[in-house]
Amino acid sequence: MNEWNMNEILDQILPFIEEKNARATLEILATLHNADIAELFPELDLEYQLFILSILENEDSAAVLLELDEEYRRRLLKNLSSKQIAEEVIQELESDDAADVISELSDSKKQEVISEILDEEHAKDIVDLLRYDENTAGGIMSKELVKVNHNKSVLGAIRSMRRQAEEMEEVYSIYVVDDNDKLLGTLSLKSLLTTSSNTKIADVYNPRFNAVTVTDLAEDVAIDIQKYDLFEMPVLDERGRLVGHITVDDVLDVMRDEAEKDYQMASGISVDVDMQDNLWTKTKARLPWLFIGVVGSLVSSRILDGNLGAMEKIPMLILFIPLIAATAGNMGVQSSAIVVQSLAGGTMKGSLWENLGKEIGMGLISGLALSVLLFAFSYTMYGDFLAGVTISISLFSVVIVAAIVGTTIPIFLDKRGIDPAIATGPFITTSNDVIGISIYFLVARLFLGI
Amino acid sequence: MNEWNMNEILDQILPFIEEKNARATLEILATLHNADIAELFPELDLEYQLFILSILENEDSAAVLLELDEEYRRRLLKNLSSKQIAEEVIQELESDDAADVISELSDSKKQEVISEILDEEHAKDIVDLLRYDENTAGGIMSKELVKVNHNKSVLGAIRSMRRQAEEMEEVYSIYVVDDNDKLLGTLSLKSLLTTSSNTKIADVYNPRFNAVTVTDLAEDVAIDIQKYDLFEMPVLDERGRLVGHITVDDVLDVMRDEAEKDYQMASGISVDVDMQDNLWTKTKARLPWLFIGVVGSLVSSRILDGNLGAMEKIPMLILFIPLIAATAGNMGVQSSAIVVQSLAGGTMKGSLWENLGKEIGMGLISGLALSVLLFAFSYTMYGDFLAGVTISISLFSVVIVAAIVGTTIPIFLDKRGIDPAIATGPFITTSNDVIGISIYFLVARLFLGI
Numbered sequence: 001m002n003e004w005n006m007n008e009i010l011d012q013i014l015p016f017i018e019e020k021n022a023r024a025t026l027e028i029l030a031t032l033h034n035a036d037i038a039e040l041f042p043e044l045d046l047e048y049q050l051f052i053l054s055i056l057e058n059e060d061s062a063a064v065l066l067e068l069d070e071e072y073r074r075r076l077l078k079n080l081s082s083k084q085i086a087e088e089v090i091q092e093l094e095s096d097d098a099a100d101v102i103s104e105l106s107d108s109k110k111q112e113v114i115s116e117i118l119d120e121e122h123a124k125d126i127v128d129l130l131r132y133d134e135n136t137a138g139g140i141m142s143k144e145l146v147k148v149n150h151n152k153s154v155l156g157a158i159r160s161m162r163r164q165a166e167e168m169e170e171v172y173s174i175y176v177v178d179d180n181d182k183l184l185g186t187l188s189l190k191s192l193l194t195t196s197s198n199t200k201i202a203d204v205y206n207p208r209f210n211a212v213t214v215t216d217l218a219e220d221v222a223i224d225i226q227k228y229d230l231f232e233m234p235v236l237d238e239r240g241r242l243v244g245h246i247t248v249d250d251v252l253d254v255m256r257d258e259a260e261k262d263y264q265m266a267s268g269i270s271v272d273v274d275m276q277d278n279l280w281t282k283t284k285a286r287l288p289w290l291f292i293g294v295v296g297s298l299v300s301s302r303i304l305d306g307n308l309g310a311m312e313k314i315p316m317l318i319l320f321i322p323l324i325a326a327t328a329g330n331m332g333v334q335s336s337a338i339v340v341q342s343l344a345g346g347t348m349k350g351s352l353w354e355n356l357g358k359e360i361g362m363g364l365i366s367g368l369a370l371s372v373l374l375f376a377f378s379y380t381m382y383g384d385f386l387a388g389v390t391i392s393i394s395l396f397s398v399v400i401v402a403a404i405v406g407t408t409i410p411i412f413l414d415k416r417g418i419d420p421a422i423a424t425g426p427f428i429t430t431s432n433d434v435i436g437i438s439i440y441f442l443v444a445r446l447f448l449g450i
Numbered sequence: 451m452n453e454w455n456m457n458e459i460l461d462q463i464l465p466f467i468e469e470k471n472a473r474a475t476l477e478i479l480a481t482l483h484n485a486d487i488a489e490l491f492p493e494l495d496l497e498y499q500l501f502i503l504s505i506l507e508n509e510d511s512a513a514v515l516l517e518l519d520e521e522y523r524r525r526l527l528k529n530l531s532s533k534q535i536a537e538e539v540i541q542e543l544e545s546d547d548a549a550d551v552i553s554e555l556s557d558s559k560k561q562e563v564i565s566e567i568l569d570e571e572h573a574k575d576i577v578d579l580l581r582y583d584e585n586t587a588g589g590i591m592s593k594e595l596v597k598v599n600h601n602k603s604v605l606g607a608i609r610s611m612r613r614q615a616e617e618m619e620e621v622y623s624i625y626v627v628d629d630n631d632k633l634l635g636t637l638s639l640k641s642l643l644t645t646s647s648n649t650k651i652a653d654v655y656n657p658r659f660n661a662v663t664v665t666d667l668a669e670d671v672a673i674d675i676q677k678y679d680l681f682e683m684p685v686l687d688e689r690g691r692l693v694g695h696i697t698v699d700d701v702l703d704v705m706r707d708e709a710e711k712d713y714q715m716a717s718g719i720s721v722d723v724d725m726q727d728n729l730w731t732k733t734k735a736r737l738p739w740l741f742i743g744v745v746g747s748l749v750s751s752r753i754l755d756g757n758l759g760a761m762e763k764i765p766m767l768i769l770f771i772p773l774i775a776a777t778a779g780n781m782g783v784q785s786s787a788i789v790v791q792s793l794a795g796g797t798m799k800g801s802l803w804e805n806l807g808k809e810i811g812m813g814l815i816s817g818l819a820l821s822v823l824l825f826a827f828s829y830t831m832y833g834d835f836l837a838g839v840t841i842s843i844s845l846f847s848v849v850i851v852a853a854i855v856g857t858t859i860p861i862f863l864d865k866r867g868i869d870p871a872i873a874t875g876p877f878i879t880t881s882n883d884v885i886g887i888s889i890y891f892l893v894a895r896l897f898l899g900i
Contacts, residue, residue, distance in 0.1 A: 035677045162644050171640045172622055189639035190621045194612050227485045229699045248698045249679045259709035266716055267787030268780050282812050286784050287819060293780045294820050297773030298827055304769045318768055319754045322775050322883055323747030330718050330743045330876050334736050337717030341710060362732050369737060370744050377748055426780050433772055
């Protein structure tokens with residue numbers, strides 16, 4: 001494992017940075033990966049961050065910038081001229097990363113930077129990529145790839161690979177196209193190395209391939225790449241021509257973002273935050289959900305207010321309010337989480353009714369088990385048979401309803417094109433609290449005649 | 451996108467399968483990826499599943515088996531002899547996948563299958579891999595890789611690559627080792643293709659590389675591969691010798707499993723389930739958490755019981771029990787989710803105290819905002835100034851304490867080597883419910899003198 005101790009490195013490097021000793025600073029930085037250097041930045045003043053960028057090779061400073069969190073990158077780019085950004089950053093990045101960086105700039109600076117890019121091909125690729133929504137295949141693909149015409153020989157393919165691959169860090173497969181750039185198949189470097197050099201490409205390429213279209217959703221591409229164990233996926237335009245490709249590392253980012261987003265939504269956090277974020281970012285991401293919870297609970301308080309008379313007659317009812325609310329919430333969160341995860345993983349099958357049937361089955365078993373437990377406890381504790389039966393029946397009904405609500409809402413949202421993840425977490429617990437408490441008193445009034 | 455409609459395919463293929471028409475069945479299967487064929491299996495009777503496996507080429511039936519969910523694979527393997535498993539399945543898989551399949555067999559069958567493997571090298575690799583824990587680098591690495599001695603020429607490297615790569619689906623980089631198999635660096639196929647054939651490997655390989663040790667945790671390897679944008683990672687034994695490598699697709703599985711596990715834990719689901727699982731699997735995964743919630747709520751009911759007198763005097767206190775419990779739960783889930791995610795993503799920095807400080811800061815702001823809202827509502831609604839102030843102060847205290855509990859417990863568990871994800875979801879909501887209600891009545895008694 002590439003173990004490194006950030007604090008140790010900071011202790012060593014800070015004195016050199018403070019005295020602007022470029023040579024000594026670089027000597028330490030040379031032992032670090034660019035992703036590690038990026039991790040030092042949040043610990044440094046802006047002035048020192050700019051110093052490090054200025055002494056690194058352009059290639060490295062561009063890579064460090066790319067690894068930074070958006071807020072740090074944005075601050076640094078504000079301190080660079082459009083010409084500097086174009087020459088020292090954009091020129092050094094592959095088209096997809098370059099487009100990502102440019103898309104974060106203000107509209108006026110965006111134009112300035114693009115006009116300062118000297119490599120016209122690169123500028124054209126970037127402008128092309130900026131057209132696509134960031135959640136589509138077009139938005140995450142890169143334009144740099146190696147393609148050869150199917151009429152070439154293996155030797156010809158190796159030659160054109162050398163030329164095309166000059167600017168690419170790594171090549172994993174070669175795309176085979178016809179005269180109109182229509183994708184015909186792929187060719188692995190392994191087969192290039194193991195085939196005699198005058199063989200025609202048309203005779204050796206693999207005609208079976210998966211491909212996506214620029215407008216396909218990035219998360220669907222991620223599911224496919226994972227399902228079919230691919231390292232890369234070619235991207236075609238609407239007319240079937242090869243326009244870019246997506247590599248598995250791009251997909252790792254999509255997957256992580258998706259998983260984090262779903263997880264955070266389920267926990268009542270609306271945007272990507274972590275422990276390093278400042279108070280304001282965290283509060284903005286969390287307070288609205290707490291607020292929803294409080295407002296929902298104020299609705300519950302009104303329902304309780306309407307049932308104060310019943311509680312006065314049978315005070316035992318008060319004792320199980322938290323139990324009803326908590327169980328409704330827990331059950332609803334479980335049901336919705338399974339739906340959301342099945343939708344995200346592409347493993348959702350069957351109709352709403354089938355899935356609902358299964359969930360209700362699960363609700364019947366769990367509801368029965370928990371109700372029996374509750375009855376045993378309450379009857380032992382308070383000896384009131386009728387009240388015990390009543391609250392147990394309440395719990396049973398609440399569990400079933402919570403399962404139905406938890407399953408239906410995310411499926412419904414998904415069908416409407418809304419991200420079902422918003423239906424997990426505080427939203428579902430809060431609504432199930434309200435529903436649960438309503439059912440509780442409805443059943444109590446019915447059975448106990450109050 | 452590789453669109454395929456499972457129901458359509460089933461309609462076409464089922465009649466052929468039922469009449470055991472191998473040719474017509476194969477014709478349809480030929481249009482599908484093995485991962486798609488695997489998705490058909492849950493819809494078919496065991497007899498038909500076995501029929502499909504028997505008519506597919508060994509290579510394909512092994513791949514289909516690998517893609518299946520464990521329960522389906524297990525059932526099918528029970529119907530194959532040890533000899534069949536060894537020859538038709540294990541022989542066709544790379545060592546890491548083969549070891550995964552074998553590890554699911556009973557101990558006696560495991561031995562039988564291994565002894566039936568004809569390729570001794572393959573058998574040795576598998577036995578080697580079975581030694582490692584499945585959560586370590588050794589447990590997810592494969593032994594198939596291409597390595598060359600640094601003293602060889604480029605031509606010699608290409609020759610040994612051809613020989614070693616025969617059994618491998620794809621080769622992405624070549625590992626350069628010394629006479630003792632110690633890893634010196636890597637060589638990309640791209641550079642092999644672009645270097646003259648008599649150059650010595652020692653002159654062209656890249657000596658900078660990341661590597662992990664067999665005992666490193668799989669999830670840490672996943673973090674590194676992602677952080678450094680790698681396609682593969684060499685795995686060394688305790689003495690620094692190259693023993694295997696991990697490719698990014700292995701890591702995708704680890705990442706997905708981790709993300710799903712954390713998400714499900716946060717939702718109160720203890721093992722991997724999805725909508726397709728049967729009632730019993732789902733119930734087993736979910737009921738224990740619901741049970742924890744109910745038991746916690748029974749504790750709450752005892753606390754409420756002890757405060758019935760106070761509620762009799764000031765019935766308004768009853769109305770905000772759900773609010774206190776819900777807000778404590780929501781706040782605790784948010785805090786713990788951020789900790790768990792920072793730990794999982796390797797972005798956790800600073801001491802417990804620093805992180806706690808930030809969380810308390812966030813609690814102060816949120817607590818204040820929510821308390822003001824609650825006071826405004828309760829005073830407007832019920833006109834009791836002192837009671838309004840009291841419940842608002844309660845809410846404020848509860849929010850702070852919930853933030854502290856939510857942050858501390860997962861950090862503490864992680865330090866003890868326990869998966870902090872168990873501290874999210876029902877566990878944290880339930881304990882915060884109990885703590886919240888206790889604080890609520892403590893503050894009420896203090897301020898209202900009851």
